[in-house]
C-alpha cells in the first residue's frame with residue numbers, strides 16, 4: 001500500500017483516486033456535490049501561472065480549485081488507498 | 087392554484103427550461119420566508135393555472151450558501167405540488183444526489199435530465215425507464231436549449247400536476263435528510279444500472295480550445311485581446327445604429343410633434359419637446375449600443391469563457407483578498423452592477439461577499455458608458471476617443487483594486503475556491519433574440535418611469551421660477567448648483583453639470599437626458615454646446631467623478647438588501663463619494679497646475 005499525497009502535488013496529466021477530504025462539513029458537501037467524492041478517480045489537467053488554481057477532471061466534469069485547497073484533498077495512486085501522510 | 091418549483095445545480099439549464107416553459111411572462115416576486123426576490127410565472131398547464139417558481143441554483147440541500155438557504159426556506163414555508171429537478175445529464179453520476187434528497191423528503195418530484203444533446207454526443211446512454219423505476223419518480227431526457235424532449239417533459243409535468251395534492255411546507259427540512267453514507271450506495275447502484283459510459287473519450291473540442299485559451303502565459307493576453315475586440319465590435323456596429331435612431335427621432339420631432347404642438351402654449355411645447363422628448367430621446371439613442379453590449383456579454387457568458395477568466399485571474403485576485411469569481415462579477419458589472427451584486431450569493435463566506443460587493447460598484451457599467459461616450463464624442467477628437475474610454479476602464483479597475491487592497495484586512499476570508507468549468511457552448515439565435523428583447527423592455531420600463539420623471543424634474547428646475555432665463559443662476563437649478571459649488575468647483579464641475587450629477591445619483595441614464603434638457607437641445611447641436619461649455623480637463627474630471635461617485639440608487643438599494651446592513655451600504659457609498667472627490671480633485675488641480 002502506498003501513502004496518499006495531496007492533490008496539489010500531482011503534475012498535469014497525472015491521475016489518482018480521492019482518498020480523503022480534510023475539510024469542514026460545509027466544504028465537504030460542496031466538493032461532494034460537485035463530484036469530488038471519495039473513491040473516484042481524479043486527473044490534474046493543468047495549473048495556472050503564478051501559483052494560480054489547478055484544473056482537475058472527475059468523471060466528465062472539469063473543476064478548477066486553488067492549490068491551497070487542493071492540499072486538503074488526499075489522493076492515492078490509482079489502485080491503492082491509505083491515509084494522507086500529515 | 088397549483089404550484090411547481092424548479093430546482094437544480096447552477097448551470098444545468100434551469101433558466102433555459104424556465105424560459106421555454108413560460109415564454110417571456112416571468113416576474114420577480116416575493117415569497118414567504120424568503121428574503122430575496124425569486125422569478126415566478128403563472129402558466130396554463132392542462133386545465134390548471136400553475137404557478138412556477140424558479141429557485142436559485144443549489145449544490146446540496148444541506149448547503150450553506152445564501153442561495154441554498156433560500157431554497158430551504160422556500161420549501162419550508164411554501165406548499166408545493168411538484169418539484170422539477172433539473173440536472174446536467176453528462177454529470178448525472180454526482181448530480182443525482184439532489185434527486186435522492188428530494189425523494190427522502192417525500193416531495194413529489196420529476197427528474198429532468200437536461201443537456202441530453204451533449205450527453206448524447208459524448209456517447210453517454212441513460213436508460214430513463216430503468217432509472218425511473220429504481221428512483222421512484224418519473225425521469226425524462228431533455229434538451230432545454232434545442233427543445234428536444236421538451237413537449238414530452240411538459241406533458242409528464244402536466245400529468246403529474248393533474249393528480250397532485252399540494253403538500254404543506256416542510257418542517258425541519260435539514261433534520262429530515264438522512265446522512266450521505268446510504269445515499270452513496272444508492273447513487274452507485276442507480277448509476278451502474280441505468281447509465282452507460284463510452285469506453286474511450288475522444289479529446290473534445292473544449293479540451294483543445296482550452297489548451298490555447300487557458301495557456302499559462304498566453305491565456306491572459308488572449309483574454310484581454312478578446313475583450314478589446316468585443317468593444318471594438320460593439321462600437322463598430324453600434325455607431326451607425328445610434329445615428330439611425332437619432333435620425334428617426336429627429337423625423338418624429340419634425341413631422342409629428344412640432345405640427346401637433348404648433349398651437350400649444352410655449353411652456354407646454356418646451357416641456358414636451360425640450361424636456362421629455364429631447365431628454366428621453368437622447369437616452370434612447372444609446373439603446374442600440376447598450377443592447378449590443380448586453381448581447382455580446384450574453385454570448386461571452388454563455389460560451390463558458392467567464393469561468394476560464396476566473397481560472398486565469400484567480401492568482402491575481404487572491405492577492406487582493408478576492409477570488410476568480412469576484413473577477414467574473416466585476417466583468418458582469420460592466421453590464422449592470424445590480425445583477426453582478428446579486429451574483430455574489432454563490433459565495434459562502436460573508437466577508438468575501440462583502441468585499442466583492444464593495445468593489446463591484448466601481449465596474450464601469452453600461453449606463454455610465456453612455457455618459458462617457460457622449461462626453462468623449464463632444465470633447466475629444468475621434469482619434470483619441472477610444473483611448474479616453476480605455477483609460478476610464480483602467481480607472482475602473484484601479485479603483486476596484488485600490489478598494490480591495492484597502493479593505494481586505496477588514497473583510498478577510500478563507501473561502502475555498504472551487505468552480506465548474508463547463509464545456510464551450512454557443513447561444514442559439516433564439517436565446518440571443520430573447521436577451522436583446524429583454525434589454526429593450528428593461529430600457530422601456532426605466533424610460534417610462536424614472537427617466538421621464540428625472541428629465542421633467544430637470545426641466546422644471548431649470549425653467550422655474552417663471553420668467554427667468556432658462557438654466558440661469560436664478561433658476562432653482564442654478565441655486566441648487568450654487569450650494570454645491572464650494573465642493574464641486576474645485577473639481578472644475580460647473581453648476582449645470584452639478585445638476586446632471588445630482589440626478590445621476592438616481593440613474594446614470596438621466597445624466598445625458600439632463601444635459602439635453604439643461605441646454606434645451608439634442609443631437610449634434612447638443613454635443614457642440616457641451617463642447618463650448620467646458621474644456622477637456624473639466625470633462626475628464628467630470629467623467630472621473632461620474633465613474634466613481636456612485637453607480638445609481640438601485641445599486642445602493644441592492645447593496646443594502648444583499649448585505650442587510652445599513653452601515654455597510656452607506657459606508658460603501660461614503661467611501662466611493664470620498665474617493666471620487668479625491669481622484670477628480672487630484673486630476674483637475676494637477677492638470678491645471680501643469681498648465682493644461
Ligand SMILES: Nc1nc2c(ncn2[C@@H]2O[C@H](COP(=O)(O)OP(=O)(O)O)[C@@H](O)[C@H]2O)c(=O)[nH]1
Pocket residue numbers: 094095096097098099100101102103143200201202203204228229230231232387388389511512513517
Ligand atoms: N447544450 C445544451 N446547453 C444548454 C441546455 N440547456 C441550457 N444550456 C446552456 O447551458 C448554460 C447554462 O444555462 P442556464 O439556463 O443559464 O443555467 P442555470 O444556471 O441552471 O439557470 C447556458 O449556456 C445555456 O445556453 C441544453 O439542453 N443543451
